[in-house]
Amino acid sequence: MNAHDTPSDDSIRPAVPLQVRRARWAVSLVFFLNGASFCAILPRYPELVESIGLSNTAFGLAVGLGPIGGLLSGLFAARLMSRFGSARVAVTVQIIASTSHLLVYLSGSWLWLALSLALSMAADAITDISMNAHGMRVERRYRRSIMNSYHGWWSLGAVTGGLLGAAAAQLGLPLWAQGVIGLVLFGALAAGSFRFLLPGHDATERTPAAGPSAGSAGEVPADVAPQGIRIAGMSLRALGLVVALGMVLVFAGSTEDAGNTWGALFMRSTFEATPFLAGMAFVALQGAQTIGRFTGDAVVDRLGDRATARLGAVIGMAGMSLALLLPTPATALLGFAAVGWGVATLFPAAFRAADDLPGVPHGVGITVVGWFARLGFFITPPVVGALADVLTLRYALWMVPMYALGVLLFSGVLSTRAAATRD
Template sequence: MMTSTNAPSPSSASAGPTAQVRRARWAVSLVFLLNGMSFCAILPRYPELVEAIGLSNSAFGLAVGIGPIGGLLAGLGAAGLMRRLGSARAAVAFQVVASTAHLLVYTAQSWLWLTATLLLAMAADAITDISMNAHGMRVERRYRRSIMNSYHGWWSLGAAAGGLLGAACGQLGVPLWIQGLFGLVVFGALALVAGTAMLPGHDTSEREERAAELAASGPAAGSAAEVPSAELPGAAVSGPAGDDASQGAPVRGRWSLAPRTLGMLAALGMVLVFAGSTEDAGGTWSALFMRSTFEVGPFVAGLAFVSLQGAQMIGRFTGDAVVDRLGDRMTARIGAVLSALGMAFALLVPHPVTAMIGFALAGWGIATLFPAAFRAADDMEGVMPGVGITVVGWLARLGFFLAPPIVGALADAITLRYALWLMPLYAAGILLFSGVLGGRRTDRHGPAA
């Protein structure tokens, strides 16, 4: 999938990103888009699967909750796979595997079948997720300015488009297997095309060249060169390390972390547990909520999820500018308040329109949290390259693992409308842990392009 073995030098960014780097940005954006679209096209059709298999809310929630165990387990091996394949090849290969698993989800005939295929899909998604974020950070270093929120904006665009596709297919009565086969062929082919435009070279190229630049700039930066270069290629590469990690910060070993560092990574993970639980509520339960509470058709039922992802997409495409102005911490706190107020309004004043507004505000509120937490983990001192983002990404999947069965059990006990009051509580959790995120940032990568 690589077209060259020589990566462009970060120093060339002072004259603006090269054509190769710009192509790589679009390629990474395409993988993010496909990753969101392939899975989220399934979500509006969950009610049909539930009805066809004959599942209760609890049984369905348990199946969806078990799925992320595959991601939790696979995420532990993502770094090793990327050392062997590179982040580009890993992202593309496992996106194709994920689309294959999605076809099996569409054709599920039993609870066990559904659960097993969701396990496989989430395992492939975990490796794709870590790998595409890792490669996206490589490209961001070439740009020398923040572009990570825009990647996640493309994921939200794909999720919204997938939601619309699934809702339209449901309304038109398109068989589930046909929709799944279409996704495998089209999304798989586009992922392979994206792989041809990814950055060449080793995933540590940018860090090594940045360290060399700092070493050449003067004695004060010389400590950057003291990090043994032999350590870098063998490091976990699920995400490039922040520049601080290459500037003489104490390195304790690939997975050995100081207690304070581990606590900060755990707090970042909790931010994403609550953000992921909010996102899961829109993905797993919004269509069922619309169908059971308002008795709307398949297309309208799918619009609650589309509202969440559409607002999240806007928040992410505009998020880089907002974060540069307010900082990750303040942006997260404002978003958490919006999310809580929006869902409280939707649940206190139940109507299809207020539900869409509530889910939209929830999506907008959590828009920047995944890029913010990945950035904070990536920049953490004393952490080997890739370890921070792998740990935080792994912890984030706990939200997708724990939330669905809890919501499902509550829905059977008190109805789904009241079970979704957990969403304002998720926002309170984000507020509680938001202090670990960064304030207003100066440029981490050097002069702006």
């Protein structure tokens, strides 16, 4: 048999069992609901700001304080998953998250808004970590990259939620009514997904590292990694790699916040856009991110996570710079779309790399990286809000191209592997 007759990996890959395929769709549904439930709120932010009477600084501070809940609760995600399993934690806490979103809709003061966002972010952090952990279980059974598609479903949920929120704003649906409908609908779907998730312990699919593999993040065999000082069960080298992966998500989260928190307000304040058109800034970002994530597995298999991240950072930087230099509704939507596509693969890439790091206890790497992601959502809203009050929101959003530089700086920790097989 010559080289042309050698069967490819795809041709000899065993069929995926029905249980595993169902689990993939169930995990995808949890990702979808996680995106839709919260993102339906975002187009209603201008109404909340107006009804409470907040300045950009006060609003940015309320949104920025919210992730403190995520920073605190995320520290307990690994312990909860160890005790109850990632499937049960993801579904239960997602229902709690949808309940907290109703409180956001009902906000009547700055303090209420800040506390309800903190509770929402606390639930979201645990859901985020546990659904990614369960998604990694399913990916290992598929033996190929499918993590980007999960995050694609999150983005599709975000777009769906954004469209529903924008339409509700245009129609004048009361905020409380949107919150009640969301709780009933999203909560019921989350509860129904549980029966299809994988049973058993979360470590079932993990296999001991056989040794170094060229080009992957943190390529240090467990048996030769430094065994001196250890923090949370990790060597200093492994901890450094996890922190670097976390910094990638700090900048990715900051970029997403540009569309989530400020997109609608930017369109309203700069172009006096209608409520529906204002909501399209967020939809443009998430819509492009959705496309980037559903196509991302094929791109990553060809280029590797590192090259894909760097290409996306350059495109995002160029698109947003164009939007701010030549501000029109069309260029603004193009700019938000560019940054959405640019960060599309960063979350799945960083979570995968953290979960695969040798010498990192199960659940710890993905928890720490998820915790760092919350820093971006915590730090940037108050900064952008304060700059907007001094310079206008148009100039404050020049922070977004700066985030792209941060991605370029830390993306070297991501994997260079192309067409990798997931074991």
